[in-house]
Amino acid sequence: xxIIIRIVLLAALAALGVWLWTVLFPSPEKVIRRRLMELxxxxxxxxxxxxxxxxxxxxxxxVFSPPRSS
Numbered sequence: 755x756x757i758i759i760r761i762v763l764l765a766a767l768a769a770l771g772v773w774l775w776t777v778l779f780p781s782p783e784k785v786i787r788r789r790l791m792e793l794x795x796x797x798x799x800x801x802x803x804x805x806x807x808x809x810x811x812x813x814x815x816x817v818f819s820p821p822r823s824s
Contacts, residue, residue: 793818 780788796815799808 789818 793815796811796818799811
């Protein structure tokens, strides 16, 4: 009975470790997809938004540019 409990605890610990790894170190595809969704939310506007709100959104698009390599 002790061995079964140890195996279950070990499996649960391994599953927790895998889940934590995927949360802390997401795949590049997930990171890019998240950034593109943020950019889409920033760029999109509704017809009832003011021009100043649209201008502020347009200026914040510069934040999404990739870093320059030297």
